[in-house]
Amino acid sequence: MKVLIITYYWPPAGGPGVQRWLKFVKYLPDFGIEPVVYIPENPTYPLIDEGLLKEVNPNVTLLKQKITEPYAWASAFSKNSTKKISSGIIPHKKKQSFLQRIMLWVRGNLFIPDARVLWVKPSVAYLSKYIKEQGITTVITTGPPHSLHLIGLRLKELHSIKWIADFRDPWTTIGYHKALKLSASAAQKHKDLEKKVLNSADTVLVTSPTTKAEFEALTTKPIAVITNGYDVETIARQPLDEKFTIAHIGSFLSERNPKMLWQALTELIEEEPDFNNDFQLKLIGAVSNEVLEAINQHGLSKYVNMLGYISHGEAVTEQRKSQVLLLVEIDSEDTKCIIPGKLFEYMVSERPTLAIGPHGADFAGIIQTTNTGVFATYEDKEKIKNTIKNYFTQYKEGNLKSHPVGLQQYSRKNLTGQLAQLLKV
Numbered sequence: 001m002k003v004l005i006i007t008y009y010w011p012p013a014g015g016p017g018v019q020r021w022l023k024f025v026k027y028l029p030d031f032g033i034e035p036v037v038y039i040p041e042n043p044t045y046p047l048i049d050e051g052l053l054k055e056v057n058p059n060v061t062l063l064k065q066k067i068t069e070p071y072a073w074a075s076a077f078s079k080n081s082t083k084k085i086s087s088g089i090i091p092h093k094k095k096q097s098f099l100q101r102i103m104l105w106v107r108g109n110l111f112i113p114d115a116r117v118l119w120v121k122p123s124v125a126y127l128s129k130y131i132k133e134q135g136i137t138t139v140i141t142t143g144p145p146h147s148l149h150l151i152g153l154r155l156k157e158l159h160s161i162k163w164i165a166d167f168r169d170p171w172t173t174i175g176y177h178k179a180l181k182l183s184a185s186a187a188q189k190h191k192d193l194e195k196k197v198l199n200s201a202d203t204v205l206v207t208s209p210t211t212k213a214e215f216e217a218l219t220t221k222p223i224a225v226i227t228n229g230y231d232v233e234t235i236a237r238q239p240l241d242e243k244f245t246i247a248h249i250g251s252f253l254s255e256r257n258p259k260m261l262w263q264a265l266t267e268l269i270e271e272e273p274d275f276n277n278d279f280q281l282k283l284i285g286a287v288s289n290e291v292l293e294a295i296n297q298h299g300l301s302k303y304v305n306m307l308g309y310i311s312h313g314e315a316v317t318e319q320r321k322s323q324v325l326l327l328v329e330i331d332s333e334d335t336k337c338i339i340p341g342k343l344f345e346y347m348v349s350e351r352p353t354l355a356i357g358p359h360g361a362d363f364a365g366i367i368q369t370t371n372t373g374v375f376a377t378y379e380d381k382e383k384i385k386n387t388i389k390n391y392f393t394q395y396k397e398g399n400l401k402s403h404p405v406g407l408q409q410y411s412r413k414n415l416t417g418q419l420a421q422l423l424k425v
Contacts, residue, residue: 002034002134003423004127006141006148008116010039011056014049014312016250016341020168020207021142023231023412024419026057031420035060036136038127040067040119051311065126068118070111101181109186113171113193117147124154131159138423140205142166144174149197156200164422165201168228170211173334194218203422208362210337226418227366229410230344233313238321244275244395245305246354246388247282247322249315250342254290255330258356260378262298264385268392269303275392280305284318320349323400324391329357331378339363344410347372352402354387372404 005025009017025035035057041064111117130136139161141152149165156163171194172187182190198204198219205224206212212223269276281300284307295301307318319325325346329335339362346353347366353373355363364375376383394400408414 001032001138001423002036002136003028003138003140004036004038004131004136006038006123006127006139006151008040008043008143008145008148009045010037010062011052012048012050013043013045014047014052014309017144017168018049018052019312019341020166020228022052022055023229024416025060026055026231027413027416028420029057029059030413031417033420033423036063036134037061038063038065038123040065040116042066042069044069047309049311051313063126063130065119065123067116070106070115070118104181109181109183112186112189113150114145114147116145117150120147120150120154123151124158127151127155128158131155131161136161138162138164140164140166142168143171144169146171146194146197149201150193153197153200156202162202163200164203164205165197166205167211167215168207170214170334170337173214173337205419205422208337208339210360210362214337224418224422226415227339227410228341228344229412229415230348230407231412233316233345233348238317241280241282241321241323243280243323244278244392245280245282245322246324246326247284247319248326248328249284249319250340251285252283252287252291252328253330254288255332256328257288257291257294258328258378258384259294259298260381261326261328261356261384262294262300264381264388265300265303266298267385268388269299272389272392274396278392278395279303282307282318282322284315285309316345316349319346319351322351323395324388325349325351325353325373327353327355327357327363327373329355329361329363331358333358336360337362339366343367347402347404347407347410350402350404352391352400354384354391356384366410370404370406372402 005021007021011018025037028035037060139152139155141148143149152163152165155161172190195218198215199221201221203222203224204215205226207227209225212225215223281303282305286309295304327340327343329338336358343363347370353367355367355373355375359377367373367375374387391400
């Protein structure tokens with residue numbers, strides 16, 4: 001059985017967007033399904049990780065077509081701003097430069113649903129021919145970028161195919177959507193396209209129960225939840241950091257700025273002499289200026305170890321060396337549905353996770369049922385402080401470790417088995 005998968009993110013792209021379908025493609029042949037992957041030939045990826053090329057199934061058929069990238073044009077004016085905006089790191093509106101405000105307006109109002117929309121028409125022409133020649137009967141599109149769903153929509157209109165639309169993140173309720181300076185007509189067009197995609201696909205695939213509930217208000221089409229997960233990582237065990245490291249891995253966006261965490265750490269430094277000597281905040285990945293300013297305002301800058309963006313393999317090594325892993329999601333009703341992909345890698349690292357997010361966050365239940373850490377809301381400063389203090393005590397005693405249960409359900413191979421069942425229905 002051949003399945004055509006249309007995705008923008010593919011190695012050497014780095015970051016979380018590439019992992020889901022890289023791993024599905026890796027394991028689909030084990031379930032009797034041959035994936036054919038369609039990707040852009042000349043993409044503008046905000047992050048590059050050459051190491052992920054080793055993860056690509058050598059037998060997979062890759063189709064490539066050129067893409068016209070507005071981000072490539074915009075980088076001629078400001079490469080740094082373009083890179084940040086294309087990766088979802090948007091400065092607070094009070095700190096946006098004039099150029100950034102213009103770029104956000106153009107991105108939100110002229111390129112709907114996103115800056116990759118110019119790839120839709122040529123892709124439909126190319127893939128229509130391929131579908132006819134190869135007898136493809138099943139097509140999967142994955143977004144963001146959600147413009148890829150418009151490719152699926154048009155192919156569904158032109159051919160007798162089964163179409164699955166996979167939403168790694170929501171569309172009109174994703175965190176950065178409100179920052180795009182949308183006009184009323186542009187905002188309505190986003191909603192209209194979202195509804196049309198949801199009601200035209202044969203099956204909608206989402207990563208969280210909250211997104212499923214949100215989409216059920218817009219469509220009666222079948223919606224399946226397949227979360228992200230973890231894969232077996234062949235990385236040699238490393239000795240733990242000597243310092244009491246609390247490590248955040250991934251983009252630390254402006255809205256993910258847990259000031260009560262910085263306050264709790266400040267109090268622990270003042271109250272616990274040993275904590276002052278042993279503590280280190282390890283930041284891996286892009287960090288917004290607003291977060292760095294808040295850290296500095298709380299007197300924590302001297303405790304920070306900034307590693308910047310590193311490869312996925314290096315990131316896994318660093319998280320397994322860290323004493324505690326930090327996961328922070330934006331405190332918003334819109335982000336309850338977000339289950340960060342790194343959560344699952346955190347869970348198998350044997351390091352406890354301190355997670356901070358909104359009330360009712362989907363990932364809170366996963367942490368609780370797998371016994372992999374502690375979840376707190378933005379109002380729970382004392383809970384955060386006591387959790388860190390408890391972890392620090394275990395660190396001093398030499399027995400700080402997580403004791404997870406029931407993780408197998410989140411293995412990439414098991415999740416691919418769920419996908420294979422959907423494809424064979």
